[in-house]
Amino acid sequence: MHACRKFPSYLGNLHRRSLWDIYWSEAAEVYRQGPSACRGCRLYAVCRGCLAVIATHGLNPFEDRDPFCPGPVS
Numbered sequence: 624m625h626a627c628r629k630f631p632s633y634l635g636n637l638h639r640r641s642l643w644d645i646y647w648s649e650a651a652e653v654y655r656q657g658p659s660a661c662r663g664c665r666l667y668a669v670c671r672g673c674l675a676v677i678a679t680h681g682l683n684p685f686e687d688r689d690p691f692c693p694g695p696v697s
């Protein structure tokens with residue numbers, strides 16, 4: 624399983640771990656939290672950008688903001 628099919632984001636193998644364990648793993652939670660650059664944005668709960676877009680632009684999906692973000696909303 625990957626967090627997203629659009630970029631390499633391996634979480635685990637369903638032949639060796641249950642879906643429950645993989646879905647609720649610490650690694651999966653990191654993907655769900657989105658990039659740290661989005662923290663504090665008023666749209667964080669519904670947006671967090673697109674991690675695949677961030678990664679395919681050569682940026683860090685856990686830190687950098689989506690390059691198509693209109694700008695953080697405070």
Ligand code: SF4
Nearest residue numbers: 661664670671672692
């Ligand atoms: S609007 Fe921009 S800063 Fe705010 S959550 Fe979305 S991508 Fe992140």
